[in-house]
Amino acid sequence: MPHEQFQPDRTYDHVYLLFIDTAGYSSIVLANPRDRAAHAFDLLRDRIAARVGQLASGHRCARAELWSWRGDGGFFAVHDESESVARDVVLEAARAILTLDLRHLRDEFARAGVAGGLHLRIAVHKGTIRHAGPGGTGAIHSPDINLAAHLEKAVPRDCVAVSEDVHRTAGGYAPLFEEVGEHEGKRVFLMADDDRPGAARRAWLAARGLAGGSTVHTCPERPSSTEKARMLDAAAIEVLDMGTALRAASRRLVTTERPAHYRDAVLGFLRRGGRYRCYLLDPVSEAAATLARQYQEDMSRKIKDSLERLGRFKERYRGEADGLEVYQTGSFPGFSALAIDMREPDGLILYSSYLLGTSRYGMMERGDMPHYLISPAAGRVYRRISALAEARVAEGGAQRVL
Numbered sequence: 553m554p555h556e557q558f559q560p561d562r563t564y565d566h567v568y569l570l571f572i573d574t575a576g577y578s579s580i581v582l583a584n585p586r587d588r589a590a591h592a593f594d595l596l597r598d599r600i601a602a603r604v605g606q607l608a609s610g611h612r613c614a615r616a617e618l619w620s621w622r623g624d625g626g627f628f629a630v631h632d633e634s635e636s637v638a639r640d641v642v643l644e645a646a647r648a649i650l651t652l653d654l655r656h657l658r659d660e661f662a663r664a665g666v667a668g669g670l671h672l673r674i675a676v677h678k679g680t681i682r683h684a685g686p687g688g689t690g691a692i693h694s695p696d697i698n699l700a701a702h703l704e705k706a707v708p709r710d711c712v713a714v715s716e717d718v719h720r721t722a723g724g725y726a727p728l729f730e731e732v733g734e735h736e737g738k739r740v741f742l743m744a745d746d747d748r749p750g751a752a753r754r755a756w757l758a759a760r761g762l763a764g765g766s767t768v769h770t771c772p773e774r775p776s777s778t779e780k781a782r783m784l785d786a787a788a789i790e791v792l793d794m795g796t797a798l799r800a801a802s803r804r805l806v807t808t809e810r811p812a813h814y815r816d817a818v819l820g821f822l823r824r825g826g827r828y829r830c831y832l833l834d835p836v837s838e839a840a841a842t843l844a845r846q847y848q849e850d851m852s853r854k855i856k857d858s859l860e861r862l863g864r865f866k867e868r869y870r871g872e873a874d875g876l877e878v879y880q881t882g883s884f885p886g887f888s889a890l891a892i893d894m895r896e897p898d899g900l901i902l903y904s905s906y907l908l909g910t911s912r913y914g915m916m917e918r919g920d921m922p923h924y925l926i927s928p929a930a931g932r933v934y935r936r937i938s939a940l941a942e943a944r945v946a947e948g949g950a951q952r953v954l
Contacts, residue, residue, distance in 0.1 A: 556614050556615050557615065557617065558615055558617065558629065558631070558681075558683045558692065559683060560683055560684060561683070561684065562682075562683050563680060563681070563682050563683075564615075564631050564680065564681050564682075564683065565680050566631070566635040566638065566678055566679075566680075567629055567630065567631045567638070567678060567679060567680065567681045567694075567696075568629075568630040568631070568638045568639060568641070568642040568676065568677075568678045568718070569627055569628070569629060569630075569676065569677050569678065569679070569696065569697060569700040570604070570627060570628040570630065570642045570645060570646060570674070570675075570676055571625070571626075571627040571674065571675045571676075571677075571700050571701060571703070571704035572600060572625050572626065572627070572649070572672060572673070572674050572704070573624060573625035573672065573673045573674075573704050573705070574593070574596070574624040574625055574670065574671070574672060574673075575671040575672065575673050575709035575710075576668065576669060576670075576671055576709075577593075577623070577624035577625075579668050579669075580592065580593075580666065580667070580668035580669075580670070583667040583668045584666055584667050584668070588664065588665065588666060589666070591664070592661055592664065592666045593623055593624060595657065595660060595661075596657060596670075597618075597621050597626070599653055599656075599657060600645075600649055600653065601618050603645050603648055603649055603653055604616055604618070604628050604630070604641065604642075604645045607640075607641045607644050607645050607648075608630065608641050611632075611637050611640055611641050612637070613630060613631075613632045613637050613638060613641045614631060614632045614633060614637075615629070615630065615631040615632065616628060616629075616630045616631075616638075616641060617629050617630075619692065625704075627697075627700065627701070628642070628645075629681065629692060630642050635721065636721075636723070638678075639678075639718070639721060639722070639723070639725075642676055643676065643714075643718075643722065643725045646674050646676055646712045646743075647712070647725075647728065647743070649672065649674060650672070650674060650710065650711070650712055650743070650745050651745060654670070654672055654710070654745070657670055658670050671709040671710050672709065672710060673704055673705075673707040673708070673709055673710075673711065674704070674707065674711070674712040674713070675700055675701075675703040675704035675706075675707050675712070675713045675714070676700070676712065676713070676714045676715070676718050677696055677699055677700035677703060677714070677715040677717060677718060678696070678715070678717050678718050678721075679694055679695075679696025679697075679699075679717070680694060680696065681693065681694040681696065681697065682694065699715070699736060699738065700715075702735070702736055703715060703735055703736070703738075703740065706735050706740075706759075706760060707742075707759075708742075708744070708755040708756060708758065708759035708760075709759075710744065710745045711742050711743060711744045711745065711752065711755055711756075712729075712742070712743045713732075713740050713741070713742050713743075714729060714740075714741050714742075714743075715738045715739075715740065715741075716738050716739035716740070716741070717738070718741075719731075719739075719741040726741075728743050729741035729742060729743050729752070730742055730743075730750075730752040730753055732752055732753050732755075732756035732757075733756055733760060733763065734763070740756070742755065742756055766926075766929070766930040766931050766932070766933045766934075767929060767930060768924050768925070768926050768930055768933060769924065769925040769926070770922055770923070770924055770925075771922065771923040771924075771925070772922055773920050773921070773922070773923065774800070774904070774920075774921075774923055775902065775923060777804050777813055777814040778813045778814075780814055780817075780890060780902070781813040781814045781816070781817035782817075783890065783892055783900060783902060784814070784817035784818060784820070784821050784892070785817050785820065785821075786892060786900070787821050787826055787892035787893055788824075788826070788892075788893055788896075789826060789827070789893050789896065790826060790827045790828075790829070790892070790893060790894070790895075791821060791826060791827070791828045791829070791890070791891070791892050792829050792831070792889065792890070792891040792892075792894060792941060792945065793828065793829070793830045793831070793889075793890050793891075794830070794831040794832070794885065794888060794889050794941060794944060795831075795832060795888035795889075796832060796833050796840075796843060796851065796854075796855070796884065796888070796906075797832055797833065797851065797854040797855045797857075797858045798830055798832050798858050798862075799854055799857070799858050801814075801830070801858075802857075802858040802859075802861035802862050802865075803861060805818060805861060805862065805865040806861045806864050806865055806868075815865075818876075819869065819872060819873075821875075822869075822872055822873055822874075822875045822876060823872060825875070826875055827875045827877065828875055828876045828877070829877045829878075829879065829945070830862065830876070830877065830878045830879065831879045831880075831881060831944060831945065831950065832855055832858060832859075832878070832879075832880060832881075833851070833855055833880065833881065833882070833884065834855075834880040834881060834882050834951070835851070835852040835853075835855040835856050835859075835880075836852065837880075837881075837882035838882070839882060839883060839884040840852055840855065842884075843884065859878065859953065859954070862876070862878050862954055863954055866954055876954070877952060877954070878952065878953055878954035879945075879950045879951060879952050879953065880950070880951050880953050881944060881950045881951075883944060885940060885941070885944050886905060886906055886940075887903050887904060887905045887906060887937075887940070888903065888904050888906070889901055889902065889903040889904075889937065889941055890902045890903075891903075891938070891941060894938050894941065894942075895938075897928060898927070898928070899927065899928065899938075900925060900926070900927055901925070901926050901927075901934065901937055901938060901941070902923055902924070902925050903923070903924055903926070903937055904921045904922060904923040904924065905921065906921070
């Protein structure tokens with residue numbers, strides 16, 4: 553790229569940082585021969601660098617450098633003694649990359665036989681940087697670089713995000729962006745590749761959720777026995793399995809189908825010395841009777857059938873199954889849960905709330921309800937669910953029956 557280089561041992565104010573990242577890079581790499589994928593991302597780099605270079609030349613910008621590129625993305629540092637020049641270069645480049653270059657690149661990827669969809673995340677921030685080292689080969693230092701890099705990771709795909717620092721001085725570009733939320737204490741403004749009203753706000757909410765939210769992995773329905781077996785294979789100390797009747801779990805333990813992934817995972821965990829505790833409703837409790845009326849089914853019979861199957865499993869495997877403990881309680885927790893090493897810092901809980909009652913719209917089966925996999929990183933969600941599970945375990949009404 554033309555123009556001056558950033559000089560060593562100098563501090564530059566109002567440097568515009570343009571970060572670009574490929575969303576779904578790994579899927580393209582895995583779906584294509586190595587040389588084809590490498591060529592595709594070289595094309596991406598060259599096209600973006602050409603766009604920034606063209607605009608920098610047109611605006612006679614003093615400094616516009618591709619500072620770093622690592623396969624799927626990188627960042628540019630743009631500066632001029634007239635701040636509006638650097639601003640215009642970066643914001644025009646961001647808009648052109650999103651609305652023009654991305655579409656042309658997708659067409660070129662398709663013509664070159666590159667499998668997979670190309671999507672970009674673009675972030676713009678500005679700040680003061682300190683340059684150290686000879687010419688463009690040195691390093692630039694600034695907390696603003698970290699903020700820009702973190703903002704880029706938060707951007708929904710096919711969108712441009714700018715920090716409040718950039719938006720404050722964006723001038724005629726400001727109306728292109730909608731305020732969508734905050735990130736690391738900075739207000740964020742977003743432009744989506746969609747000119748419908750509210751499109752940027754919807755994209756941000758879909759990607760980031762509401763304020764105070766937690767990262768939770770959602771399954772639209774009860775995960776398969778193979779997926780639950782993966783959880784059990786990861787358990788080291790204790791498994792807690794709680795529900796109303798545990799009908800699905802008990803059936804998997806005595807199934808004659810092969811392969812029996814879930815049963816084998818339970819046996820493997822027990823053979824490792826683990827403790828597997830099951831909690832279900834007392835079949836003669838008031839809670840069981842209430843659920844039977846609401847669901848219009850013989851809840852007592854379902855629970856007794858599960859207990860019979862759990863007993864058969866323990867009888868068949870005898871000493872190997874000593875770590876399986878079965879308890880009944882008179883309380884209904886309102887959710888089912890499969891937790892592994894719940895008290896440990898790397899515990900996991902798979903849970904699903906029950907949908908109680910019936911209506912003229914019908915009733916969802918519990919297996920059809922969404923299930924959520926959470927870790928301690930989910931914060932209050934994890935603490936509350938684990939506290940509810942612990943309360944059911946600790947209450948005096950729990951009675952061991954197997």
